[in-house]
Amino acid sequence: xxxxxxxxxxxxxxxxxxxxxxxxxxxxxxxxxxxxxxxxxxxxxxxxxxxxxxxxxxxxxxxxxxxxxxxxxxxxxxxxxxxxxxxxxxxxxxxxxxxxxxxxxxxxxxxxxxxxxxxxxxxxxxxxxxxxxxxxxxxxxxxxxxxxxxxxxxxxxxxxxxxxxxxxxxxxxxxxxxxxxxxxxx
Amino acid sequence: xxxxxxxxxxxxxxxxxxxxxxxxxxxxxxxxxxxxxxxxxxxxxxxxxxxxxxxxxxxxxxxxxxxxxxxxxxxxxxxxxxxxxxxxxxxxxxxxxxxxxxxxxxxxxxxxxxxxxxxxxxxxxxxxxxxxxxxxxxxxxxxxxxxxxxxxxxxxxxxxxxxxxxxxxxxxxxxxxxxxxxxxxx
Amino acid sequence: xxxxxxxxxxxxxxxxxxxxxxxxxxxxxxxxxxxxxxxxxxxxxxxxxxxxxxxxxxxxxxxxxxxxxxxxxxxxxxxxxxxxxxxxxxxxxxxxxxxxxxxxxxxxxxxxxxxxxxxxxxxxxxxxxxxxxxxxxxxxxxxxxxxxxxxxxxxxxxxxxxxxxxxxxxxxxxxxxxxxxxxxxx
Amino acid sequence: xxxxxxxxxxxxxxxxxxxxxxxxxxxxxxxxxxxxxxxxxxxxxxxxxxxxxxxxxxxxxxxxxxxxxxxxxxxxxxxxxxxxxxxxxxxxxxxxxxxxxxxxxxxxxxxxxxxxxxxxxxxxxxxxxxxxxxxxxxxxxxxxxxxxxxxxxxxxxxxxxxxxxxxxxxxxxxxxxxxxxxxxxx
DNA sequence: CATGAATGAGATTTCATTCAT
DNA sequence: GATGAATGAAATCTCATTCAT
Numbered sequence: 191x192x193x194x195x196x197x198x199x200x201x202x203x204x205x206x207x208x209x210x211x212x213x214x215x216x217x218x219x220x221x222x223x224x225x226x227x228x229x230x231x232x233x234x235x236x237x238x239x240x241x242x243x244x245x246x247x248x249x250x251x252x253x254x255x256x257x258x259x260x261x262x263x264x265x266x267x268x269x270x271x272x273x274x275x276x277x278x279x280x281x282x283x284x285x286x287x288x289x290x291x292x293x294x295x296x297x298x299x300x301x302x303x304x305x306x307x308x309x310x311x312x313x314x315x316x317x318x319x320x321x322x323x324x325x326x327x328x329x330x331x332x333x334x335x336x337x338x339x340x341x342x343x344x345x346x347x348x349x350x351x352x353x354x355x356x357x358x359x360x361x362x363x364x365x366x367x368x369x370x371x372x373x374x375x376x
Numbered sequence: 377x378x379x380x381x382x383x384x385x386x387x388x389x390x391x392x393x394x395x396x397x398x399x400x401x402x403x404x405x406x407x408x409x410x411x412x413x414x415x416x417x418x419x420x421x422x423x424x425x426x427x428x429x430x431x432x433x434x435x436x437x438x439x440x441x442x443x444x445x446x447x448x449x450x451x452x453x454x455x456x457x458x459x460x461x462x463x464x465x466x467x468x469x470x471x472x473x474x475x476x477x478x479x480x481x482x483x484x485x486x487x488x489x490x491x492x493x494x495x496x497x498x499x500x501x502x503x504x505x506x507x508x509x510x511x512x513x514x515x516x517x518x519x520x521x522x523x524x525x526x527x528x529x530x531x532x533x534x535x536x537x538x539x540x541x542x543x544x545x546x547x548x549x550x551x552x553x554x555x556x557x558x559x560x561x562x
Numbered sequence: 563x564x565x566x567x568x569x570x571x572x573x574x575x576x577x578x579x580x581x582x583x584x585x586x587x588x589x590x591x592x593x594x595x596x597x598x599x600x601x602x603x604x605x606x607x608x609x610x611x612x613x614x615x616x617x618x619x620x621x622x623x624x625x626x627x628x629x630x631x632x633x634x635x636x637x638x639x640x641x642x643x644x645x646x647x648x649x650x651x652x653x654x655x656x657x658x659x660x661x662x663x664x665x666x667x668x669x670x671x672x673x674x675x676x677x678x679x680x681x682x683x684x685x686x687x688x689x690x691x692x693x694x695x696x697x698x699x700x701x702x703x704x705x706x707x708x709x710x711x712x713x714x715x716x717x718x719x720x721x722x723x724x725x726x727x728x729x730x731x732x733x734x735x736x737x738x739x740x741x742x743x744x745x746x747x748x
Numbered sequence: 749x750x751x752x753x754x755x756x757x758x759x760x761x762x763x764x765x766x767x768x769x770x771x772x773x774x775x776x777x778x779x780x781x782x783x784x785x786x787x788x789x790x791x792x793x794x795x796x797x798x799x800x801x802x803x804x805x806x807x808x809x810x811x812x813x814x815x816x817x818x819x820x821x822x823x824x825x826x827x828x829x830x831x832x833x834x835x836x837x838x839x840x841x842x843x844x845x846x847x848x849x850x851x852x853x854x855x856x857x858x859x860x861x862x863x864x865x866x867x868x869x870x871x872x873x874x875x876x877x878x879x880x881x882x883x884x885x886x887x888x889x890x891x892x893x894x895x896x897x898x899x900x901x902x903x904x905x906x907x908x909x910x911x912x913x914x915x916x917x918x919x920x921x922x923x924x925x926x927x928x929x930x931x932x933x934x
Numbered sequence: 935c936a937t938g939a940a941t942g943a944g945a946t947t948t949c950a951t952t953c954a955t
Numbered sequence: 956g957a958t959g960a961a962t963g964a965a966a967t968c969t970c971a972t973t974c975a976t
Contacts, residue, residue: 207483208483209396209397209482209483209484210395210397211395211396211397211398212397212483288481291481292481292482295474295477295478295481296395296478297393297394297395297398298395333535333538333539334535334549337531337532337534337535338528338531338556340531341527341528341530341531341532341534342524342527342528342531344527344531345523345524345526345527345528345530346523346527348523348527349519349520349523352519353519363520370524370560370561371560373559373560374556374557374559374560375556
């Protein structure tokens with residue numbers, strides 16, 4: 191792995207455990223196995239590193255969701271694919287997700303342009319728009335729907351983490367929640 | 377106002393704006409109009425102050441919700457009272473709520489006993505239990521229901537903040553969301 | 563006991579355990595059971611307290627030695643009385659003595675006039691002078707003799723503390739050491 | 749000179765003049781001509797610095813005494829070599845010695861293992877043991893003898909400092925004291 | 935006199951960042 | 956490009972001392 195990635199990896203792990211300011215750059219460098227100065231060759235400042243890490247994670251998530259959700263002929267199935275892909279990524283990348291949550295509630299969020307943050311919601315927005323036009327989804331504002339969906343996903347994730355279910359049980363809960371959600375928005 | 381409260385007030389304001397570590401204790405003292413040392417007479421450490429602030433806010437919210445939600449004979453109405461009281465408190469105490477969100481995604485959360493955190497959910501848990509027993513609410517696990525409800529509330533709050541609606545429009549959205557929620561869980 | 567004495571007592575105990583600067587005045591007041599401000603009513607500054615404590619201890623030791631060493635017709639016996647009285651006081655007032663040692667090797671010593679410090683040696687000086695004139699003691703400078711004697715006493719005290727002998731054994735060692743000392747200076 | 753040594757040097761000088769707590773680390777760094785932070789790169793805490801300084805001085809003294817006391821065939825001469833070497837080091841390193849005295853009467857002493865402290869006495873202990881076995885020295889406990897000897901050396905040193913004799917006079921006093929000591933223990 | 939809350943100067947320590955090698 | 960020693964600004968926290976009650 192390249193040094194840049196080693197640094198991002200180490201930073202992620204430490205930030206989630208100790209918080210942004212509870213993690214000195216020196217510890218990140220140490221954990222990454224590089225020299226202190228190397229970190230500052232790759233990222234101009236610590237804030238730069240934090241932002242770069244956020245952008246990197248968002249990108250990885252988007253990519254995963256895009257690649258792992260087949261577009262089908264049925265609207266409901268396409269929507270389900272998106273929902274499951276998102277949840278699976280979050281479940282398999284708990285640390286990344288906790289970082290994102292921490293970042294989004296922190297003042298660092300303001301370092302990023304709002305469009306950049308919205309970008310991740312683009313696929314779901316477009317899909318919902320189609321759903322409304324097709325008369326499948328209730329004619330509510332798209333950003334309102336996105337809010338409903340994502341808050342459920344985030345809440346569900348927290349719930350799954352707290353309860354440590356078996357894989358099949360987890361799947362069942364995710365599936366049941368989808369049904370509740372579907373009923374709510376259609 | 378007492379100095380202790382002045383300090384809590386100043387801390388709240390600054391923490392939300394600059395983050396826990398972006399806010400030096402000296403600035404808090406200054407903003408509160410007390411001497412630096414006074415802060416440490418009232419709170420042994422900065423961490424203590426952060427935790428005390430969280431506990432204080434949770435207490436104030438619980439008290440408000442309790443005092444502002446009448447118990448009625450209709451289960452649905454009682455539930456609605458609780459829902460509205462919660463949302464109204466959050467809307468009128470945006471800064472407090474942002475602090476709570478920041479606190480809950482930070483490593484500081486681990487400084488508080490899990491029971492302490494759950495305590496805020498006790499009224500709603502008891503109510504839902506009764507609702508299930510009365511056959512009004514779907515027979516789902518209570519903590520699962522709590523998750524569904526609170527994630528919707530949090531999401532809705534973010535949505536309202538972002539959109540800056542007029543008071544009547546706000547009320548309409550809150551009311552409509554309640555209907556969606558009610559359909560989902562009954 | 564008066565407050566002043568309670569403060570001196572508490573200070574002594576804490577200074578020996580934690581050092582002068584390792585002991586805050588607030589802890590002294592607390593240990594003494596008086597208010598913080600009371601300490602500063604009795605002693606203008608912390609340094610004043612430290613010096614007063616030293617002077618107090620030296621006075622108590624002098625008084626004890628004076629009262630507990632009978633003047634006899636035999637020079638050797640009178641000298642022995644003084645030697646034993648000194649050692650017994652030190653042994654029974656270990657904490658006081660450790661304070662004195664700490665004080666004497668610290669920069670606080672310079673806050674006291676040299677005459678004040680020498681005062682404690684006055685009785686032994688006068689006695690030795692007589693001993694020399696009587697031809698009993700070797701005709702060496704009196705302050706040289708005092709140095710020999712006191713360094714032996716200090717060393718002996720450390721030795722007794724380290725070894726924790728029984729009372730009779732202690733007495734034997736003290737007595738034997740006197741004989742060595744007597745041989746040395748006569 | 750390396751920065752570490754510059755810091756130790758500055759610390760020694762200031763500690764002896766102002767005491768451990770009367771000397772801020774910032775002054776040490778300044779006196780040493782290094783940045784404040786550099787001090788804490790070399791020594792994790794101020795206490796660490798104090799302990800390191802003590803260990804360093806003890807080591808230097810041991811090394812000097814070892815290197816400057818020839819072993820001879822005569823027991824008395826060998827003993828005398830040790831005695832003189834010790835005294836000469838002390839006299840030429842007054843500041844170091846005052847530091848050691850201050851350290852040994854302070855609560856910092858407890859930060860060092862007792863064996864570490866005793867180590868400095870090892871050569872003299874072994875020599876005295878031989879002397880006893882050879883029937884030259886009085887058959888007294890070795891640690892008792894060490895106490896007698898070291899207390900005389902310390903006392904003599906204080907005496908010499910106070911009186912500021914010329915070099916030859918100093919030598920005479922040291923030599924005379926050796927004779928008294930020798931008489932006492934043989 | 936006694937009290938103890940309030941003060942603020944100052945101490946130790948941390949850590950993002952630089953730069954000579 | 957990589958390194959890590961050096962930097963010094965800034966943060967948290969302590970504590971002698973004051974003073975209104």
